[in-house]
Amino acid sequence: MASLTKGRRPIRLADIAKAAGVSHGTASNVFSRPEIVREEVRERVKAAAEALGYAGPDPKGRLLRAGKVNAIGVATTEPLSYFFDDPFARVMMAGISEACDATGAGIALVSAGNEEKLAWNIQSALVDGFILFCIEGGPRLVELTRERKLPFVALELGSQDATVSAIGVDNVAGGRLAARHLAELGHRRFAVLSLAFADDSTGLVSPEQVRTAVYTGTRDRLLGYLEELSRFGVDTAKVPVYETENDEASTKAGLETLFASAEPPTAILAMSDRVAMEALEWLSARGIAVPRDVSVVGFDGVPEAAICEPPLTTIAQPIAEIGRRAARRILDFDGTVRRETLGVELVVRASSGPPPGTG
Amino acid sequence: MASLTKGRRPIRLADIAKAAGVSHGTASNVFSRPEIVREEVRERVKAAAEALGYAGPDPKGRLLRAGKVNAIGVATTEPLSYFFDDPFARVMMAGISEACDATGAGIALVSAGNEEKLAWNIQSALVDGFILFCIEGGPRLVELTRERKLPFVALELGSQDATVSAIGVDNVAGGRLAARHLAELGHRRFAVLSLAFADDSTGLVSPEQVRTAVYTGTRDRLLGYLEELSRFGVDTAKVPVYETENDEASTKAGLETLFASAEPPTAILAMSDRVAMEALEWLSARGIAVPRDVSVVGFDGVPEAAICEPPLTTIAQPIAEIGRRAARRILDFDGTVRRETLGVELVVRASSGPPPGTG
DNA sequence: CACCTTCGTTGGATCGATTCAAATTTTTGC
DNA sequence: GCAAAAATTTGAATCGATCCAACGAAGGTG
Incomplete structure (x- = not known):
């Protein structure tokens, strides 16, 4: 009653494929492209999933294959609460939110108390790109992010390093x-x-x-x-x-x-x-x-x-507009570096x- | 000059292992537990990584193995900007942020325009658990989240379904x-x-x-x-x-x-x-x-x-306190369902x- | 010199899915 | 009733790492 994670080992797609007597390929299709699977089979697989308490394809596995996380990271050297406290940040985030909502992308907030943790958090953030709030320690944040080799945009043309995309x-x-x-x-x-x-x-x-x-x-x-x-x-x-x-x-x-x-x-x-x-x-x-x-x-x-x-x-x-543009820059990244001035x-x-x- | 993603195929750990003439096991250790690798080898691998422009172990791969995302999802049926606009939400988020900062966890904001997208976003969010802002459509949100079979906490004891954890x-x-x-x-x-x-x-x-x-x-x-x-x-x-x-x-x-x-x-x-x-x-x-x-x-x-x-x-x-507790409930999830009233x-x-x- | 540690390294197994070319089954056309 | 076309299904390969049992090479001991 009190336990949500009853079964020791979580159920994998392979488990239900076996239970339903189909290949993983077909089992996978039942969830990701149900229309190409014959109805009878589809029902059988779904029933097996239901019976085994399968939670649906694990995004962790899907992610590895797909490559795209469908989320953009917003990083700062300030503590996380900065995003909700600071008026400027809030309007900016509203703009970013709007662009993300429009494409269904998520937002991952990245921050950290100390430098070491920040480095780690940036290295391990599951995102398709970063928007950098360069307040204090902007250059360091840019340096850290550059190592990820993901698209990123710096907010405010803090430094004039022409090799980084920026909007300000x-x-x-x-x-x-x-x-x-x-x-x-x-x-x-x-x-x-x-x-x-x-x-x-x-x-x-x-x-x-x-x-x-x-x-x-x-x-x-x-x-x-x-x-x-x-x-x-x-x-x-x-x-x-x-x-x-x-x-x-x-x-x-x-x-x-x-x-x-x-x-x-x-x-x-x-x-x-x-x-x-x-x-x-x-x-x-x-x-x-x-x-x-x-x-x-x-x-x-x-x-x-x-x-x-x-x-x-x-x-x-145009704070919100800066946010919207920054988000779109990551979302429709075209491999170029651009510096935009509004x-x-x-x-x-x-x-x-x-x-x-x-x- | 304008391109960040020069090489067609991204460099994998296996590539630098080959380049450095070591096994992928050792190459992995160089990054995750450098102290157990002989210095000479470590240097060689790092040099190879540098030469090939390796961005460091990809979190996508690591994640699959590790299982833990180290991020908590905060979901609502409102648009994403709700988190930054609404005063109540903001204080709550500040509390959540605090708990996350303390443990170095990230925050992933989850939302969506329509019901279908919301379902998809909840299914595919890369998180270790959810905090649910149950405003409108709370029951639906709970239902959707329950399918993920991840720990979650509902904010506000909106409904009195005793099988879901809640804080209010x-x-x-x-x-x-x-x-x-x-x-x-x-x-x-x-x-x-x-x-x-x-x-x-x-x-x-x-x-x-x-x-x-x-x-x-x-x-x-x-x-x-x-x-x-x-x-x-x-x-x-x-x-x-x-x-x-x-x-x-x-x-x-x-x-x-x-x-x-x-x-x-x-x-x-x-x-x-x-x-x-x-x-x-x-x-x-x-x-x-x-x-x-x-x-x-x-x-x-x-x-x-x-x-x-x-x-x-x-x-x-105690809005912030509710947020802190909710976050901790996910962070130190013990498999139990608890309803807390402050x-x-x-x-x-x-x-x-x-x-x-x-x- | 045989034997036991200790330290580093190796390579296969695994995490959980998706993809796609090839194999198989079903339908259609005549 | 049979071949060709269309619809499904299969299973191996792949995504990118980490983990770990086993192994090899030094170093130490009696």
Whole structure:
């Protein structure tokens, strides 16, 4: 009563073939192409299967023969719960899900606590290809995945290794859009809350660090900001850039630093909505009104940005579309390496306005 | 340059064994138990692997031998994006993720547009067991899964089939907690916004429908509500119960109905936070103040309930804990069927207060 | 020097199916 | 009633590894 796995040895297809008095070939056909088996035989085999408690062809065996798993792996160095917690990841996964649903493919989530386990999990994941969430440790993840010799796509053009397929957005254009919006509103005193330029670094960023950035996405956003600002006559050498780890602690530390200045910024360019929303909170707690005293522009366009207080002006990426394309790239893999860049869009909400004392 | 899959036929372990002049047994050992192979030989084999561009032992082959996939399947009849959209599912998945991370297991998401595909996907999923999200069509999902003859756990004690393992909460106790809270605040005019009692039904519910409920979770919550209310002298026969589909449209339709009454309720017992939050919105749009005019109590305890306007009083389930336990049940499957019931907790927030005209 | 360990290596068996060319049976055509 | 065509069935080969009993070569011992 309490046991599901009664019989010691699981029943194999060969067992029921024998019981029904047919060859394995025929028994196999009964399950995979029943229409080519004579009805009488089909019934006999099915009856035998029923009698022996056969669970149907084991996918493990089928897989080996077929070669295709019909599932795509999504890997990250973050813990698995990242996929369900992080707003950006969630929208991305929704896009991936959509493409998978359309073709009936499954999704296998791959992650691991430590590097060694991650390597193992990537090596042994039963998938037809990988989508890589390159947050921290992107290069390492790419390296590990490359060894599998399966198709894979990196999300965000983190590094510019031209030999790996990738899908991302035009970060320079996004940066310019954000900067222009604020500059046109009249702002001239800016500060940047950036994402990582390299692993394990945080704090104010030097031009040298920008030049040697590992994460070119971060660098490109900054380049976009600065290019546009200089067109408005802002001395970009004086714009402080604080590198955060895209979390509460480092963002707040950054704000402490930036606002300790004699000439605090009237406009903050944040490289993620996450950071921007943390900033909103910090500013509100300090009694600094947004957008009256300070304007904030985020980057990403996650759903939460529309409902936070105040709603966030941001550079929206087509996150779900990136996910859909990435999934399709694996699903209809054609053996080529392609790097795709999608456009971004400025979404103006209530977190940005003219600088104080402008009318 | 553009091709990743250069060589026509993928390289097998046997190929490198031949190239290195060793048996396939030894070649296998080089990868799976390198310490038992003499260094000189090990190097030779690795060199051969490198030279031939061998991707390492193919998990497909290994799997067949090993038997264990080291991944657990999470199945639902909803589309895949449900896992990333729905607040309840997300917290649950976070719990499952945690347990999987701890043991290094992977997660395979299983779903499908239509019934036929779902059946196929469940049959062919490469997993060691299933966790079933039994929302709509729970019984069908259980039936399909049972055929795989793998361990599985149903989430929510939807049906009371004692032959399937399940983990859920004490719905009766939860219902009582919610009802008592409102009754103690002084409310005497109640209405219930319920979840489904059976598939494809919606609208006001008759005692007959309650008695023949397919979804016993829904029934139990209602039973809890009514039991407790009657202890406070409320005539439970007069408490309207409106069955929703846990979505905006049916919830709002329910509210239209309930508030069209000559004696509209002062307290709403909602069987999910989702429904409760829709109610909050509807009430606010109608200018009905919560909790001044009407109190609302939800059920679930999703994170959103804490940050909606006003924050929702609710019956919190240990959602993540349910997920963790479910995952562990599959991971350390011992062949037994067990039904587990966890406790719930009343979380009082701002959506509930004394009825109007109470001072 | 015969004998026993110990360490590494070998190669056949196995995991559970699918596939396909060839063999067999049934149908059809005349 | 017989040959050709069509429909079924067969069984060996294959997918890609791991496992393990048996074997061979050093090294140690009395």
